[in-house]
Amino acid sequence: MRTVGWGILGLGNIAHKFATDLLLVKNTELIAVASSDLERAKAFSKKFQAQNYYDTYESLFDDPQVEIIYIASLHPRHAELSIAAMEKGKAVLCEKPLAMNQRQVEKMIAMAKSNEVFLMEGLWTRFNPSFSQAQEWITQGELGKIKYINATFSFNGMNIGDDSRLFNPEKGGGTLLDIGIYPLFLAYQLLGMPKDIKASAHLTKGGVDQQLAILLTYETSHAILYSSFAHDEDMRATIAGDAGEIYIDNRWHESPKLTLVKSEHRKSKVFDFLGKGYSYEIEEASQCIREGKKQSAKWSLKNSLELTQLMDTIRQFCGIHYPSDLD
Ligand SMILES: NC(=O)c1ccc[n+]([C@@H]2O[C@H](COP(=O)([O-])OP(=O)(O)OC[C@H]3O[C@@H](n4cnc5c(N)ncnc54)[C@H](OP(=O)(O)O)[C@@H]3O)[C@@H](O)[C@H]2O)c1
Numbered sequence: 001m002r003t004v005g006w007g008i009l010g011l012g013n014i015a016h017k018f019a020t021d022l023l024l025v026k027n028t029e030l031i032a033v034a035s036s037d038l039e040r041a042k043a044f045s046k047k048f049q050a051q052n053y054y055d056t057y058e059s060l061f062d063d064p065q066v067e068i069i070y071i072a073s074l075h076p077r078h079a080e081l082s083i084a085a086m087e088k089g090k091a092v093l094c095e096k097p098l099a100m101n102q103r104q105v106e107k108m109i110a111m112a113k114s115n116e117v118f119l120m121e122g123l124w125t126r127f128n129p130s131f132s133q134a135q136e137w138i139t140q141g142e143l144g145k146i147k148y149i150n151a152t153f154s155f156n157g158m159n160i161g162d163d164s165r166l167f168n169p170e171k172g173g174g175t176l177l178d179i180g181i182y183p184l185f186l187a188y189q190l191l192g193m194p195k196d197i198k199a200s201a202h203l204t205k206g207g208v209d210q211q212l213a214i215l216l217t218y219e220t221s222h223a224i225l226y227s228s229f230a231h232d233e234d235m236r237a238t239i240a241g242d243a244g245e246i247y248i249d250n251r252w253h254e255s256p257k258l259t260l261v262k263s264e265h266r267k268s269k270v271f272d273f274l275g276k277g278y279s280y281e282i283e284e285a286s287q288c289i290r291e292g293k294k295q296s297a298k299w300s301l302k303n304s305l306e307l308t309q310l311m312d313t314i315r316q317f318c319g320i321h322y323p324s325d326l327d
Helices: 013-022 038-047 057-061 075-087 102-114 129-139 175-191 279-290 301-318
Strands: 004-009 028-034 052-054 068-071 091-095 119-122 146-154 196-203 209-217 222-228 237-241 245-248 257-262 265-270
Touching (some): 004 013, 004 057, 004 279, 013 028, 013 279, 038 052, 052 057, 057 075, 068 075, 068 279, 075 091, 075 102, 091 279, 102 119, 102 301, 119 279, 129 245, 129 257, 146 175, 175 209, 175 222, 175 237, 175 301, 196 301, 209 301
Parallel strands (some): 004 028, 004 068, 028 052, 068 091, 091 119, 146 222
Antiparallel strands (some): 146 237, 196 209, 209 222, 237 245, 245 257
16 A cells, blocks of 8 residues: 655644644555744644654645645634645545535635645544444344434633634634534434524624534434533533434543444443544545545535535524625
């Protein structure tokens, strides 16, 4: 299996976790990293054994050894930077959310198609073995017909400060785009596009959602989803069907443990993750590159577009607006 050459752009919190996992994935190599800050790029390249480091993103786009770039900047720059990388012929794995809104996602997809390069949103939960197990049980009919999904994502971030990326609208703040995207992904992945959407949010003074409740209605089922920066909680996911239930342990989006319950019978599985779990999206993207694929069959560009459409609708309901909506 040939080695795929990776680059990373935007060397903050998630880039460190991602690079830690990248080192564990066979037949991949971190070739180069780029940051707006040269010292940060140098320290990162040393820590994660990258050959090259740059203080401009353009230099990374021009590095001939780099095949795929992981975009780990703040959400408002995802579209612009992914497009710039793809314009130079690079494949892109972009952090979630793929972009701020549907229009930006459409531009990204158009660039991926016209330049014939790979593009995927880093929705890592999709590739985790525990989530794949849940999907397998569902496909095998263990749950019967899914009637109800309940998933939440909350943590107490109230002391982080208004200028943090969680709360600042210029930085794409708010729970939906940051963490509410995970419960929404779960419902979308398992039930598809809903028939009806209702949502209600508590907004901060800056106008981003600090707490958000979503009700998705399907033909014969419901999804109740919730995200918050205002408190901690036990983040378990429930997928209930008329023949059984699946419970994914806290914190469900990254949990190695899940349980299938059928009447009095319980079957739990615990997976031994490779690293934190970013390794699985890295394996998927790398394999797509090796096979010359332009998108992942597991999390396609249509999937990202539809998830973004759902988020746009929820934002309209709640009056959540961003400066980038005006571009
Ligand atoms: N998949 C996951 O589990 C997960 C977890 C956390 C975050 N994320 C996603 O990853 C992305 C980054 O989140 P993070 O927590 O890593 O963010 P972060 O550490 O605050 O910042 C990431 C990078 O963005 C650039 N940046 C930060 N503030 C900036 C500013 N004011 N102006 C211009 N550039 C700025 C910097 O890049 P330079 O180094 O180039 O200066 C920084 O290193 C977000 O889109 C988030 O949704 C995903």
